[in-house]
Amino acid sequence: MKLMIVGLGLIGGSMAMALRNYPDLECTAVTRNEVTRAEALRMGIIKSAWPTPDDAPIENQDMLMLCLPPDACVDFVSRHAMRLKKGAILTDVCGVKQPLKAAIDALAPHPFIYLGGHPMAGKERGSFANATPDLYRGSHYILVPDTDVPDSAMQAMKQMIHFIGCADTIITTPAEHDARIGYTSQLMHVMALALCDQHLLFDSYGFEGGSFRGATRVAALDPELWCELFSANREPLADLIDELRDNLQIYADLLRSGDRSALLERLRTSSDRKKAFDAERGLDRLHSPL
């Protein structure tokens, strides 16, 4: 299988590393970064590399994987996706799925099979320099296949996902993906930022434990990337923030009321929700990149 990865940052670079030794794979890449091209070739994780998609033999690929930020993915698709051969798989790793899906639908009828993806793995620091072959180990890999994706394409994708060490594959739609990710990822990033906006941050050196590090780790994010992700999902995300503010208000009110038994009851209910969530999914077995 000829796989071309477009973009060798943290996600694309880790993908190429994780796919080293994948059977019958010829992996190539497109990346503007000359140092990354040289390093990836030296490591032997790609066979060839091109600086721009214009030079790259997109026409020959069995699978094209876009590892670019959302806006760049949309731009790439509108300019280059029609060069794919009939039956080639087009996939991506975007953190929002609806904008790219719309760009792909605008090309219909198109020769390629669209099978969007989103590996639930990352680090707060991007770039090829931070890529690692075990980035995906234990993570969920979400797929948003078009309705007409043949079973053989699904199987090819799932085999790769299994090979790179993911815990499982989740199948969903672009709309459902964006609603869920607004909560599980985007809201967590907003909250991490808001926690670091607090006036006590720099007075708190030496007082941090695991809860602080876990909650604020992702605040050291890439502003451009997350501005794109938030903007593509802004109404649902704003609604989730409203809900979180309401939930927080309940705790502030309970604390100020001095009603300790009511506070205890709330802590029981809320911690039971989390314990039920963890128990059902066996979260403890999942890798966490922190």
Added chain:
Amino acid sequence: MKLMIVGLGLIGGSMAMALRNYPDLECTAVTRNEVTRAEALRMGIIKSAWPTPDDAPIENQDMLMLCLPPDACVDFVSRHAMRLKKGAILTDVCGVKQPLKAAIDALAPHPFIYLGGHPMAGKERGSFANATPDLYRGSHYILVPDTDVPDSAMQAMKQMIHFIGCADTIITTPAEHDARIGYTSQLMHVMALALCDQHLLFDSYGFEGGSFRGATRVAALDPELWCELFSANREPLADLIDELRDNLQIYADLLRSGDRSALLERLRTSSDRKKAFDAERGLDRLHSPL
């Protein structure tokens, strides 16, 4: 040195395990749990154990370490601390320091030296069964010494803290401790609970990544313990929640405004705060229990 640990849960049990092989130490314990007593004796991490403080030879100890919840610590101190011999060190591991300090001041003049402590380590699941000898590795250990603590007592404590693997020792006052911990620990726990109160929690199986796990891990907390901790610091904590709600509102407003450059600017400023915090403290080198 004769050290008696009162309470062999997660914190006390891990302490006894971490102090195994500490030079010239005779470690004993008080714990009501018969199974824990038997297991700790079998492991060889304590030399003797008693079910209640009434039976235990508190009078002979060089150091007494209270590893109990805050209310139980206060109760213990008022009932048993005066049994300590002159010059013995009384320490504890409470997550709030002012209530215990008040109980100790109420005993003055007292024969013992009070040197309160708070290791910034833990797990969401307590009990001796979850204790591990490396719990403290890489964590901060906060000390709140009384004003008249002799240098020899400080050195004895610091040596133990170093031995169990802590990254450093932070010296502060009970009031400052409680203000800082309200932010670095209690607010993080409230926020984790509030995130798990969101309506999408149980619809989000399979969509969680590292940011979700990091932010919500501690929501699986012990309600009784955290009700005590929150209640002992309730006004400052409620104020911190108000501040967090205001900070979150800013993101909701920016998202709804559609002003992408203003949103980007905010993300830059906030992520830069976190990056500056991480850089200055070399947080990456610290152990995180997640």
